[in-house]
Amino acid sequence: MKNQRKHERVHVQFRSHFSMKGKMLAGDGDLTDLSPGGCRILSSVQVLVGAEVELCIFPGDSANPILIDGATVRWCQPNEFGLSFTKIRVPVQRQLTDVWRKLAKPA
Numbered sequence: 001m002k003n004q005r006k007h008e009r010v011h012v013q014f015r016s017h018f019s020m021k022g023k024m025l026a027g028d029g030d031l032t033d034l035s036p037g038g039c040r041i042l043s044s045v046q047v048l049v050g051a052e053v054e055l056c057i058f059p060g061d062s063a064n065p066i067l068i069d070g071a072t073v074r075w076c077q078p079n080e081f082g083l084s085f086t087k088i089r090v091p092v093q094r095q096l097t098d099v100w101r102k103l104a105k106p107a
Contacts, residue, residue, distance in 0.1 A: 009033040009040070010103040015058040016041055018071075020051055031057055036097045038074070038084045047073050047081050055083065059099055066096050 012034045018041070019026035027045030039057075047053070055068040070087025088096070 008104065009035040009038075010100060012060070012103060014060055017056045017058075018043075018045075018047075018053045020047075020053050032080075034096075034100055034103070036085075036093065036100050038071070038082060040080060040082050042080045044079055047076060049073050049076055052086070053083070055085075057096075064095070066099070067092060068096075 010033070012031060014031040014034070016029050016031040016039075017026070018029065025045070025047070027043050029041035029043030029045070031039050031041050033040040034057075039055075051073045053071050053073065055071050057066040057068070059066065068085050068088055069092075070085070071083040072086050073081050074084050075082045085096075
């Protein structure tokens with residue numbers, strides 16, 4: 001299977017909170033993979049492929065939370081799902097990319 005991602009994902013351990021616009025669905029999860037274009041979240045909350053969510057990422061350091069205005073669920077498995085960031089403000093994209101770049105650098 002060919003990797004269709006624009007950016008390599010880096011392994012992280014960040015807390016996250018997500019909610020669906022217009023629906024009574026929200027939850028917390030452990031964000032385990034991150035790129036400037038998407039992420040993987042481990043959560044017991046079930047979401048559906050195609051669902052639109054708002055996402056708040058809490059980086060491990062003292063940085064401000066990263067607030068993603070819109071993300072689409074691209075795939076689901078039991079207790080985990082993948083998001084593609086679809087609506088993100090420019091300053092937030094810069095913040096996210098900075099966090100990703102710091103983590104993507106080889107040790």
